[in-house]
Amino acid sequence: MIKLLEEVTFIRQKIQSIAAVNRCFFGSDFPINACKHASMLLCYHLLKKDYNKALFLVFGVSKMRDGEVGHWWVESDGHLIDITADQFNLIEDCALSYKIKKNRQYLPIYCCPANQAPHSKIFTLVPKERWAWNEDDVCDIYLDELEILYRSFM
Incomplete structure (x- = not known):
């Protein structure tokens, strides 16, 4: 678990370092609206690091009066891995469901x-x-x- 946390933290930090310059999938507003790309990059990285458990991309929705708020994360071996949940600390209240606002403050990892x-x-x-x-x-x-983005991290 500690090794997994180290790898997850590594990817989060690398994404943050490139997001400031609007690189590839990640803009200066990272982590906002970056959950799917970040989750996919995380899966890509874990496989490169020989992580040998199944990785699942998971999508959930939270109901609002006029729609839904969606979010992506990764699950593996009973663990939840999310490197963009803190976007819900930054997004305006009017764009979030009551359940999301009620459970603030979200961790970056x-x-x-x-x-x-x-x-x-x-x-x-x-x-x-x-x-x-x-x-x-x-x-x-x-x-x-x-792959191009990932190689720039190394």
């Missing part, structure tokens, strides 16, 4: 047993949007962009 993260209280999972990370299922162009 969650790497913990899934039942210890606030996500299950806030988000309803969208089953068809939970998928195992497999590079064969990702567009080659997107993978090329991930």
Whole structure:
């Protein structure tokens, strides 16, 4: 678990370092609206580091009066890994659900047993949007962009 947290922290820090210059998938407003790309980059990194457990990209929604707020994170071996939850500390109240606002302050990194993260209280999972990370299922162009970005971290 400590090794996993180190790798997760490494990716979060690297994304933050490039976001200030609006690089690739990440803009200066990081972590806002970066959850899917950050989660995919995290999966990519963990596989490069020979992480041998299944990785799942997970999408959940939180209901609002006039719609929904969606969020992506990673789950693996009973753990929830989220490197962009702190965006909900920054987004204006009017764009968030009551449940999200009620559970503030969010950490920049969650790497913990899934039942210890606030996500299950806030988000309803969208089953068809939970998928195992497999590079064969990702567009080659997107993978090329991930690789270029990832190489810049090393």
